[in-house]
Amino acid sequence: MHSLHHTSFLAAVLSITTQVAAHGHISNIVINGVSFDGWDIGSYPYMEDPPVVVAWETPNTSNGFMSPNEYTTDDIICHRNATNARGHAVVAAGDKINLQWTPWPDSHHGPVISYLANCGASCETVDKTTLEFFKIDGVGLVDGSSVPGIWGDDRLIENNNSWMLEIPSSIAPGFYVLRHELIALHSAGSENGAQNYPQCFNLQVTGSGSAKPAGVLGTDLYSPTDPGILVNIYQSLSTYVVPGPTLIQGAVSVQQTTSAITATGTPVTGSGGGGDGSPSPTSPPTSPTITTTSTITTTTKPPATTPTTTTPSNTAVQSLYGQCGGNSWSGPTACAAEATCTSYNDYYYQCVPTGV
Numbered sequence: 001m002h003s004l005h006h007t008s009f010l011a012a013v014l015s016i017t018t019q020v021a022a023h024g025h026i027s028n029i030v031i032n033g034v035s036f037d038g039w040d041i042g043s044y045p046y047m048e049d050p051p052v053v054v055a056w057e058t059p060n061t062s063n064g065f066m067s068p069n070e071y072t073t074d075d076i077i078c079h080r081n082a083t084n085a086r087g088h089a090v091v092a093a094g095d096k097i098n099l100q101w102t103p104w105p106d107s108h109h110g111p112v113i114s115y116l117a118n119c120g121a122s123c124e125t126v127d128k129t130t131l132e133f134f135k136i137d138g139v140g141l142v143d144g145s146s147v148p149g150i151w152g153d154d155r156l157i158e159n160n161n162s163w164m165l166e167i168p169s170s171i172a173p174g175f176y177v178l179r180h181e182l183i184a185l186h187s188a189g190s191e192n193g194a195q196n197y198p199q200c201f202n203l204q205v206t207g208s209g210s211a212k213p214a215g216v217l218g219t220d221l222y223s224p225t226d227p228g229i230l231v232n233i234y235q236s237l238s239t240y241v242v243p244g245p246t247l248i249q250g251a252v253s254v255q256q257t258t259s260a261i262t263a264t265g266t267p268v269t270g271s272g273g274g275g276d277g278s279p280s281p282t283s284p285p286t287s288p289t290i291t292t293t294s295t296i297t298t299t300t301k302p303p304a305t306t307p308t309t310t311t312p313s314n315t316a317v318q319s320l321y322g323q324c325g326g327n328s329w330s331g332p333t334a335c336a337a338e339a340t341c342t343s344y345n346d347y348y349y350q351c352v353p354t355g356v
């Protein structure tokens, strides 16, 4: 046991190191005030018996992304080596879901896209390679009047790093995988430069709708040369085509707001659904409780650091993916270690990883 814990500790330390330079994932989703935990990549992959959650499970401990050269692999479906969520949440067609991301880097401009796919009898056992996704929301370039523009994920950042979507009221009741995705385009001017961050959740949709929209396999969603994938956002864009199939009839892109959390939800397990279909926030968990992992959980928390000095702005160092030059730019022009200031055009220079 000692060596096991030692190994886990080292893995946890490694995860801290990689998360410093990393990107984002969904920490929880909120349905009518009831919050359901996401898949905690900082601790669950190191547990022998992680909690049952409504999110698909992935050993994505680097908090990373999928690349265009992986669009034809199963990993694009619900992120790298993803396996089925072991529980689901109940939501009525027409209700809204708020998806809470970890703080999203403001350099990572790009679209926010959401899909559903019907699972048949159970999303907990469905073969992900058979899922056919249809698009229920897609917000790309919101305002292109300045470069690099205001994008869906800029709206997400403004909205407390969360995204509100609505399950179309027309959707037939049943079990569905919700596939929600951010695509970061800060390096998408080069082939294989876009970054896809798909996240999947299991839902049971209730209601009286009858629509069963056609969808496409996850591996058929995108091509590396789609106009919304291979695109230079540091030049003025008059239009932007959100990648993937077109929105279904009845799709609603809602005003972005946040959800107050009033209760913690328990994932429903088994294909029988949630009884009357209502969330049961006060019932005891159906998932195994965490027993041996408190040490690991504690060690995954980065140590608190307190800056002791402030750097004058004229010698400031820009962080990775931040702006570092361009016409009328008065901010820092030096990049942090491991990054190089690169000119994309006369008015936008960016700190990008050295050697990439």
Ligand SMILES: [Cu+2]
Binding pocket: 022, 023, 024, 105, 108, 184
């Ligand atoms: Cu990133």
